[in-house]
Amino acid sequence: MKKIFAILASILIVSTLLAGCVGQGGGDTKKMTELKIGYQPSTHQIAEMIAMEKGWWQNDLKKFGIVKVTDYEFPSGPPEMQAMLAGQIDIAYVGATPPIPAIDQGLDAKIVAAAQGHGSDIVIWPESTYTGPSYFVGKKIGTFPPGSIQDMVLKKWLMDNGIDVSKVDIRAMGPGDATTALTAKQIDAVFLPHPSPAILEINGNGKSVVKSGEMWEGHACCVLLVSGKLIRENPELVKEIIRIHIKATEYINENPEEAAEIASRKLGLPKETVLYSMKNSDTLYFHDPNELISDMEEYAKEHYSLGYTKKLLTAKDLVDTKLYDEVTKK
DSSP, X not given: OHHHHHHHHXXXXXXXXXXXXXXXXXXXXXXXXXXXXXXOSSGGXXXXXXXXXXXXXXXXXXGXXXXXXXXXXXXXXXXXXXXXXXXXXXXXXXXXXXHHHHHHTTXXXXXXXXXXXXXXXXXXXXXXXXXXXXGGTTOEEEEOOTTSHHHHHHHHHHHHTTOXXXXXXXXXXXXXXXXXXXXXXXXXXXXXXXXXXXXXXXXXXXXXXXXXXXXSTTOEEEEEEEEHHHHHHOHHHHHHHHHHHHHHHHHHHHOHHHHHHHHHHHHTXXXXXXXXXXXXXXXXXXXXXGGGHHHHHHHHHHXXXXXXXXXXXXXHXXXXXXXXXXXXXX
């Protein structure tokens, strides 16, 4: 009986992956009718939420034959990249670093736009006294899995401050598990993207002591990643995706209150919590991928030095600015 169940499960997995490949365009992306988007429950990726809520994805892509747009939530970047490797999503709002090991493993995709920079905080118990980077030696810190932007920024910051990373107990966790563990005092700190730091502070379960912009000044965080097949075979569709993303990003900067309202519904949080998060984080919303080049080179070097990739990738392997430049007439 167990063998039968195993066979059925295998058939189901294969069917799901095949469906994902068909969703990506199968043999001909021009006949693509559904766009599948990956995103994470973070204020870093409000642009995706705005475009979905406003109907921009659905309405602006109709002329390309897209009749359905579906988004899928992921707890962090690494599992999101596994889904993209499996062909289950076509584009992804994701941290700038998870695509690096995924592309090293064979993912056919390129970053076509920036989404934002900074926006993550280290949070400790409210009654604790933070004394600097050495505070974390011997402590347990919950953050996103290896290869994520948070993992990368945290480890580089510790090393830059002369801390042996092996002396810090860094635990891979999603935002929900990490905030729960800090609240229960099972770990000493978290390093998470907003709104998690804001939620911990508002509920009296933590206090923010270091912002990611202080750890790595000017660092890029989230990006818009698109299937390489889609870029090659349907560039006009990708250009429209970029236009929608630019419109949504500028909407955040021009209408923060309404952007917070939209995000609150998607995140299942009070609007006041999202606004607090946006106002008290150091998040910067921007969309030009040309501003990512130096950071992506640095991220790729860090990944290689940490053994996360077999090859030393370059920005050319990771970023395609051509379509963005055509859209913006750069």
